[in-house]
Amino acid sequence: MRFRHRAAAGFATLLLPLAGLVGLASPAQAATSATASYAKTQDWGSGFEGKWTVKNTGTTALSSWTVEWDFPSGTSVTSAWDADVTSSGTHWTAKNKSWNGTLAPGASVSFGFNGSGTGSPANCKLNGGSCDGGTTEPGDSAPSAPGTPTASDITNTSVKLSWSAATDDKGVKNYDVLRDGSKVATVTGTSYTSTGLTAGTDYSYSVQARDTADQTGPVSGAVRVRTTGGTTEPPTGDKVKLGYFTEWGVYGRNYHVKNLVTSGTASKITHINYAFGNVKNGQCTVDDTYAAYDKAYTADQSVSGTADTWDQPLRGNFNQLRQLKAKYPHIKVLYSFGGWTYSGGFGQAAANAAAFAKSCKAVVEDPRWADVFDGIDIDWEYPNACGLSCDTSGPAAFRNLMSALRTEFGPNYLVTAAITADGSAGGKIDAADYGGAAQHLDWYNVMTYDYFGAFDKDGPTAPHSPLTSYPGIPQEGFNSADAIAKLKAKGVPAKKLLLGIGFYGRGWTGVTQSAPGGSATGAAPGTYEAGIEDYKVLKNSCPATGTIAGTAYAHCGGNWWSYDTPATIAGKMSWAKNQGLGGAFFWEFSGDTASGELATAIDSGLK
Structure with missing residues (x-):
């Protein structure tokens, strides 16, 4: 995604070292x-x-x-x-x-x-x-983490869990069993049968040891369990309809998970990519921890209508996504790592792909939110090519990284990637082994947008998301049809390709010519960034005046914008179905109208 920029988040609990000495407290008790x-x-x-x-x-x-x-x-x-x-x-x-x-x-x-x-x-x-009434060193260490539970004897309403024992310097007393991050039982042995479950439902289990002094140690890894039986999930057709939810959107954009409900969008999508986790020191990390799992929601702001409390184990976007999945069980959520801003860390990650994959799974399967995520999405912009920075890890690096992720995550998780849509000869698609990597992935999100824009401040004006080529296009191969054809030619199955839609426009100012191809003097003003504006704004501020190459453009005053409308999306979805593609995805939810008209157009067009 070209224009990812995380807004600065205020952390109420951010710590700054004090300049002065902190005196020792007087004993309040012996x-x-x-x-x-x-x-x-x-x-x-x-x-x-x-x-x-x-x-x-x-x-x-x-x-x-x-x-x-x-x-x-x-x-x-x-x-x-x-x-x-x-x-x-x-x-x-x-x-x-x-x-x-x-x-x-x-x-x-x-x-x-x-x-x-x-x-x-x-x-x-x-x-x-x-701290223990003895020396000034902690005298009783907390127990180690138990082994990740294994699940057996799964029925419609129960599952048996077993795990390897934790160790402790003074002995383990018992274990807390956690289901979806909340304690459901305390047992003395290393097995437990969880009952009273709902048929056809996903659960996540982990365990935590407690020693003789009632100290608890680290939580184990989590095991995902789906009970048997249950009703069939709501029919969604055979096409993927995926949207990106931006972590930072809860700030200036004031866009929250509940907006997916109030707009009607939640019932029209199949998947959500949560963007973005960061890639640091060759590892996956949570980026904005406050937005992700600490921000408290009031009752009127939350999906469930229940206010967050200060002591609940999980708040923030992750808890809201958990509530959304409870309300709409057909939705699957993937944690997306990288993006335009954070792709610089992938080169180091590729140098030890197995260690990177292990770190990613640890984040996705964190016991506090293991039930929230159904997979991982990698948005590397771009392997063996240049984006915000240039990567030189070689054409095989991307394939090796995807292989390691599939090995680590196994067959029951979704593993996907957002990739370049540069269909030009010798372009970015040619720089990495996307064909070889496809065998390890469920699908590619092909970023068929941002081809042209005011990053070329003088123009010529051109649609940023052309479906096909057209006479006078500034760069051959910069269109959806050429990108899809090139990926197919490299052996990527059509059903593993999703067509990308931008819920925003790109624009120039100082333009006198209404038709594409005009000169400009710079980027048109935008709410958050010059040259970019949400569809929900443009549909009223600069309505479309024409179409070209399957997308719309608008000339108003001295500004020239290109963006997709419900009508052009309908045409793109028809084309995607005729190509046998796996569906479509879009960047990102907050650009849509309050009634979700672009998401509705994608849903209707793929039926």
Whole structure:
């Protein structure tokens, strides 16, 4: 996607190191009356998630708590929740919030944080004393992660789970069984039968060990289970109808998952690509953690009509997508990594494709949201070619990366890729082995848009998403038909090709000629970026005045725009069906009208 740019997100919990010293807290209780234990709950290579648990082991209430520790140089806290965390150099201090400082005897409270680096905490103190009542080092380590559960004896309403045991320096007491991120049982053994399930429904299970001091360790990997039976999913035809949901759209665009419901779009699509995860240090990572899983939604903003609470395990877009899937079970969601802005990391990822694939699966299968995602989409712009930066990893790198992802994710996940639509001789399609990679993928999202635009500020004006070539086209091969034909010639099955539709227009200013081919002086003004505007705006501000090569254009004042309309989309969908394509996809939901008229045109055209 050419014009991906993430809006800056405000993090209410972002931490800035304090310049002054943070003094040690005075003991609110004797050190032996409470303990503090630490666990690293997630690790994605360049960063991690940590959790501290404070437990009142005394006989009187604890009125407040302060946990202190040291991190080695290079390791730091980047954001935190359920505690106020500050630092002085490598020394970190966490103090209770106003609402979670009081602990009754036997009660416990946890706070968490995201960190960078690879170090572990040392010199732990709780309320100025030892975290375990002994030395100044944590004296009782949390248990290790149990093995990823395996599922057997699956019926319409139950499943048996088994896992390998966790280890602990002082012994494992029991295991918490998590279903879709929430605890459903605590058992002493290493197996559990989950009952009372719904037929034909997807579930995600993981487990977490608890030691004799009630410390919990990291959550295991997740296993996906679909119960047998159930009703047939709503008929959607045999064509894929996929839209991109942008993570940053919840800010300036004020576009949320619930808009898919209110616009009527949710019933007309089959798949959603959540964009974008980042690619750093050769690994998949969550980009904006606040938007992804921390932003709280009020009842009127949420898909379910229920407000988020401060202590629920998952909030943000991921929880809203979970609610959407519960309401529309036919929708599948893929986590898309890369995009125009974040493709620079794929070259390093390709150098160790197996490690990259493993990191991606760890993100997609994170126990907090493993039930949300049904697959992964890779948007590498562009392998062995130039986009925002130039890649030189060679023509086989893309195929090798896709092969590693399929091996890691297995046959039950969707594995897809958004790819170039440059059909010119010696162009980007020729730069990588898209034909060889296709055997590992469910489909390609062929980005048949952004061919022309005001990145060539002087023009000539040309439609950014031509379906076919036409006399005077500025560059041969820059059209959908040539790109699809070239991919087919390289051995990609037609059913694995989705035609791309832009829910926006590209435009120039300083244009006097109404027909394509005119000169310009620069980019036309746009709401978020010069030269780009949403369809929902253009349909009224600059209505179409003509069509060329299967798409529309508009000349109004000194501005010239090209974009797709419901009518041109109908023609493109008819062409896609005649070509035997697997369906269509679009970038992106928020460009559509409040009634979802472009998504409706795609749905109607593919029936």
